[in-house]
Amino acid sequence: MSKNITLKIDxxxxxxxxxxxxxxxxxxxxxxxxxxxxxxxxxVAGNCxxxxxxxxxxDKLLASCxxxxxxxxxxxxxxxxxxxxxxxxxALLVSEHNTQCTTCYRSxxxxxxxxxxxxxxxxxxxLSVLKTDLEIDKSxxxxxxxxxxxxxxxxxxxxxxxxxxxxxxxxxxxxxDMKIATFMDLPxxxxxxxxxGQCITHCPTGALTERRYYDSIWDAIGDPTKHVIVNTAxxxxxxxxxxxxxxxxxxxxGKMVTALKMLGFDSVLDTDFAADLTIVEEGxxxxxxxxxALVDKEDVALPMITSCSPGWVKFIxxxxxxxxxxxxxCKSPQQMFGAVAKTYYAEKMEIDPxxxxxxxxxxxxxxxxxxxxxxxxxxxxxxxxxGLTTRELGHMxxxxxxxxxxxxxxxxxxxxxxxxxxGVIFGATGGVMEAALRxxxxxxTGRPVPFDxxxxxxxxxxxxxxxxxxxxxxxxxxxxxxEGVEANxxxxxxxxxxxKVMDQVVAGTSPFHFIEIMACPGGxxxxxxxxxxxxxxxxxxxxxxxxxxxxxxxxRKSHExxxxxxxYEEFLGEPLGEKSxxxxxxxxxxxxxx
Numbered sequence: 268m269s270k271n272i273t274l275k276i277d278x279x280x281x282x283x284x285x286x287x288x289x290x291x292x293x294x295x296x297x298x299x300x301x302x303x304x305x306x307x308x309x310x311v312a313g314n315c316x317x318x319x320x321x322x323x324x325x326d327k328l329l330a331s332c333x334x335x336x337x338x339x340x341x342x343x344x345x346x347x348x349x350x351x352x353x354x355x356x357x358a359l360l361v362s363e364h365n366t367q368c369t370t371c372y373r374s375x376x377x378x379x380x381x382x383x384x385x386x387x388x389x390x391x392x393x394l395s396v397l398k399t400d401l402e403i404d405k406s407x408x409x410x411x412x413x414x415x416x417x418x419x420x421x422x423x424x425x426x427x428x429x430x431x432x433x434x435x436x437x438x439x440x441x442x443x444d445m446k447i448a449t450f451m452d453l454p455x456x457x458x459x460x461x462x463x464g465q466c467i468t469h470c471p472t473g474a475l476t477e478r479r480y481y482d483s484i485w486d487a488i489g490d491p492t493k494h495v496i497v498n499t500a501x502x503x504x505x506x507x508x509x510x511x512x513x514x515x516x517x518x519x520x521g522k523m524v525t526a527l528k529m530l531g532f533d534s535v536l537d538t539d540f541a542a543d544l545t546i547v548e549e550g551x552x553x554x555x556x557x558x559x560a561l562v563d564k565e566d567v568a569l570p571m572i573t574s575c576s577p578g579w580v581k582f583i584x585x586x587x588x589x590x591x592x593x594x595x596x597c598k599s600p601q602q603m604f605g606a607v608a609k610t611y612y613a614e615k616m617e618i619d620p621x622x623x624x625x626x627x628x629x630x631x632x633x634x635x636x637x638x639x640x641x642x643x644x645x646x647x648x649x650x651x652x653x654g655l656t657t658r659e660l661g662h663m664x665x666x667x668x669x670x671x672x673x674x675x676x677x678x679x680x681x682x683x684x685x686x687x688x689x690g691v692i693f694g695a696t697g698g699v700m701e702a703a704l705r706x707x708x709x710x711x712t713g714r715p716v717p718f719d720x721x722x723x724x725x726x727x728x729x730x731x732x733x734x735x736x737x738x739x740x741x742x743x744x745x746x747x748x749x750e751g752v753e754a755n756x757x758x759x760x761x762x763x764x765x766x767k768v769m770d771q772v773v774a775g776t777s778p779f780h781f782i783e784i785m786a787c788p789g790g791x792x793x794x795x796x797x798x799x800x801x802x803x804x805x806x807x808x809x810x811x812x813x814x815x816x817x818x819x820x821x822x823r824k825s826h827e828x829x830x831x832x833x834x835y836e837e838f839l840g841e842p843l844g845e846k847s848x849x850x851x852x853x854x855x856x857x858x859x860x861x
Contacts, residue, residue, distance in 0.1 A: 309430075360418050408456070429763065459585050499628035499660075503630055522675075543690040544600070571594075572594050574596070575599045579785060588858060605649075607851075608646075611683075624652045642854070657794075657796050683834075690702065704723055735756050788803075
């Protein structure tokens, strides 16, 4: 049987693989069919019917996203019948939608708004049936849920179930009463939500957004008694440009620093400094666990698993709570940064830490939740006072009237503003592992990792679970116990893939010594706070930009960052020492699963 089929769309003959949809075939020929419930990351739903087309000889309109292309089909995409159907569907959606478009956070980045404009929807075509008693759920530190803007496309439901395997939200009731809700319609902060924000990036409207804190940050910037620091994660510099009319994946590090200084932040620093700090601590912790297992014959939790992703950490707290000892005790770079900002930085700059406001610019919604965890106050204060998503930073820059594309480039401020290429690649799935291996291998052998130009390509890319191994040979005396050991390393991104590797850990069949897990598909470059839309094509462009930034860096290993050497010499003492253990490490707790 032929693996290809040929059909005609708008008079054009198109050949596609058998099993592809009419929508897939149209995309191949660059024929645009509008969609709403459809998303490249998700399974077919076919419930909005925006994508209907007409088939010659077929009485009813066809949902192009859900109907397979078949040989001999003759499809028309813009007939009067099709246009009228689409217009009526959009008008009906608008009739039950809160059309506060001029003040909506997603204004100009809303798929329903775009469709309403494209089809010239008359707001009076259908009477508004919007329910008046709908309240915005602001109970979560990370996510706002506004049912008045929900079009019931169920993209959020499919995202939470398919990509993340969390099922925090679902569709309930039927017909006119159907809605997207949590278990028992509880507030978002009372259900098993990991705050990853993937529901936000997949929502086509403003029904799901991040909790926004920038008004309080503007107030802090305007307060002369406060010293306001902002630190920005690696993924922000390859995503922010999309918020400011630049192409996807363009690196804007220097312009970003300039813009943040123009906004009035007293100090613009780099989260990548703390990423380097994380690698030194986490790498040492891994070697310590291996020594306990191989030399001291202690019962130690292996594989060790990274704890940089707060969505993943909350996931394991709920879903695999009996395996929390496998988590690295290291805080995430965001939280390490806050802890040393309110201690080391305050001491060096001679500022009372109570007057420091530490703001984190992150690609992540879960970072807002993480900043407010009670465990994150080891500095004597809340380590991170507020988190901003990449989207929020873009809005703040626009609000300040900054002409971003005309800015000159500038560098991060000194003291916690210097980073390595290893810190930069934290932004991509596999980046934490690659950064760790660059340091761990050199600590063990005294030599750089045996990969061309330090690039460990086996851990890169969008494959759901990746792995690599390294054999330690000719080890330095301190780590002679690893002589001849072949260490195995695993990487997973997206919580559905986290489940796969964790099920191996539970079964006792995991082949790995060290595992990196990131909650979001693609890692932080695809985080819940990144510009919308996000799909695999966009993720890959951001990832390519991350690695290009790494290649351009003067220092590409975390342990060679001069400011990391300085903080240990002047303040921390040594990795896993008393002070670093107090400030940079933590413990997590079991949470209910249901």
